[in-house]
Amino acid sequence: MSDAHEHSHAPANFNRAFAIGIGLNIVFVAIEAFYGWKINSLALLADAGHNLSDVAGLVLAWGGALAGKLRPNVRHTYGWKRGSILAAFANALLLLVAIGALVWEAVGRLVSPDPLAGTEGGTIMAVAAVGIVVNTVTALLFMRGGKKDLNIRGAFLHMAADALVSGGVVVAGALTLWMGWVWLDPVVSLLIAAVILLGTWSLFRQSLHLLFDGVPDSVDLMAVRQSLLDLPGVTQVHDLHVWAMGTSQIAMTAHLITPGGHPDDAFYRHAADVLHDRFEITHVTLQVVREPFMPLCGEVAPS
Missing domain, CATH: 3.30.300.30 (ANL, C-terminal domain)
Known part of the structure; x- marks a missing residue:
């Protein structure tokens, strides 16, 4: 039996991106939680909890990336490279859960509109604007690796999805304050959920496929x-x-x-x-x- 092994092109190192992304998002969770408590906004407090799950998603993706770099041994002759696939799959599940929570909240607001939309809309919009900056910056840190590494793509999608949600909150909040359309915020949330689902479903399908030793989509x-x-x-x-x-x-x-x-x-x-x-x-x-x-x-x- 003869073997030919090619070990070049190791995965890029995203440790700095993960550290910055996690740090920024922890600060943003603290900001959201503070202002949610200050103005008694259930929406901000709930979103702070959601963004805390994003921190968990980044930690999970970072753990998967680090596991993939562990050296093989007599017990794990391939090392722990599959950890990155597991992290991508778990991130897809977290995103699907987040989408479900977003839809649930949106439907609830359609049935019972949030009275804070007209009184504290400016504060909510300002906090959401901070969220756009934080999540966009974090997403950009992972954008270059998302095309070739499914785990990094999961981290990118998580952050890009949150930037999209925060953008929807700002736009819907501005129109609500201007036109008084309280129903617009939940409708925009449902549209955003549908957009996120399109990207997340691909991540879920591909990571599940790879977990069962499927041929990667890039290979004919x-x-x-x-x-x-x-x-x-x-x-x-x-x-x-x-x-x-x-x-x-x-x-x-x-x-x-x-x-x-x-x-x-x-x-x-x-x-x-x-x-x-x-x-x-x-x-x-x-x-x-x-x-x-x-x-x-x-x-x-x-x-």
């Missing part, structure tokens, strides 16, 4: 098979498996049939380079034999 399995068949001397590909080790690293194993004999090191180096450059597969294990002798394990047949 049949194209991988064809790339292996295109290698010199390869006539068949058996037991091809591709899965995510974490939210930023992809692994692959396969049995290659080469009737002409066993290849040299250049063959494995070329195979690893092709798989890395075309599919960003960073961990490649290839078993090369002249004729198949291992039983197939229910792999997907080529189309």
Whole structure:
């Protein structure tokens, strides 16, 4: 059995982004809680509790990122890279719960409008404006990593969603003070909840898919098979498996049939380079034999 491993392009370090984001959001929770208590606003106090869950979400994502960097050992030969997938999945669940709470609150306000909307609307809008700044800055810290790392994308979506909610509060509050439309705030909240759900559902689906060793969305399995068949001397590909080790690293194993004999090191180096450059597969294990002798394990047949 022969192995070819490519370990370049390690996940980017977002420790500073997490530390800043968590610090900013803890300060904002304190501001919301203080003014909620001062003006007796249940809405601000409830949102302070919601933003406290955002801090928990950031801590969770940070923990998943740190777990993914732990070195392998004899008990965990891949390390704890899957921790980042678990963190992304947990963040998706937190967002779905937050959406449910937002919808519940909005429906409640449609049935029983908040009397504070007309008396303390200015204070609520000012606090929400602070929330826009805090959540936008935090989201921007994670934006560059959200395209390639599902865990970082979860942190980005969490913060972007809250910035959107705070923006909706400011706009709805201004129109309510100007036009007296008390019903506008809950309607805007429902619209925002629908927008957040669209992004969150994708995060939930992808993280759940990866938890069950699904082929990452960025990888075309049949194209991988064809790339292996295109290698010199390869006539068949058996037991091809591709899965995510974490939210930023992809692994692959396969049995290659080469009737002409066993290849040299250049063959494995070329195979690893092709798989890395075309599919960003960073961990490649290839078993090369002249004729198949291992039983197939229910792999997907080529189309």
